Amino acid sequence: MTTKQNNEEINKLWFDFYVGQLASTPKTGFKKIDNYFLCTCCHFPTLINRGGFDICFLCNWEDDGQDDYNADLVLGGPNQSYSLTESRQNFNHYLTSYRPSDTYHFERTTTKKSKDGKITSDLTEIKKQIINKYIFIATLDNISDRKKVFSDISKLAKKI
Numbered sequence: 001m002t003t004k005q006n007n008e009e010i011n012k013l014w015f016d017f018y019v020g021q022l023a024s025t026p027k028t029g030f031k032k033i034d035n036y037f038l039c040t041c042c043h044f045p046t047l048i049n050r051g052g053f054d055i056c057f058l059c060n061w062e063d064d065g066q067d068d069y070n071a072d073l074v075l076g077g078p079n080q081s082y083s084l085t086e087s088r089q090n091f092n093h094y095l096t097s098y099r100p101s102d103t104y105h106f107e108r109t110t111t112k113k114s115k116d117g118k119i120t121s122d123l124t125e126i127k128k129q130i131i132n133k134y135i136f137i138a139t140l141d142n143i144s145d146r147k148k149v150f151s152d153i154s155k156l157a158k159k160i
């Protein structure tokens, strides 16, 4: 068997495994606040559906359906070399799902730079403002009050 065939075999094994993981993902019981599902990584209500490969604007985890039941696995899909467990820990420390040694992704999700490389905006500060608004939402009993704060969050999210 040639190297190319070996790679094809490995790719097929990985693909079968990955699709198998997706198929066994529970499709009900996802936690939701109003119109927003909680992200499985940062646990904030950032997503308009679950398991739909949306990227969370807050933590940057791509929602490929991985969840608590298989959180320790590195599935090697859109979240590359990250397990959900590691990404959750990274978010708790740095407000991004990426590890600091993953310099490119880490920097682009924590700072904004001008073309000459100067840091123009600290995305972590904006993320903290958003998190404070989510915490505020949790205190509001009225859905229309919450809707207004969700709208404020959408405006802030455009800056990150």
Ligand SMILES: [Zn+2]
Binding pocket: 039, 040, 041, 042, 043, 044, 046, 056, 057, 058, 059, 060, 061
């Ligand atoms: Zn998230």
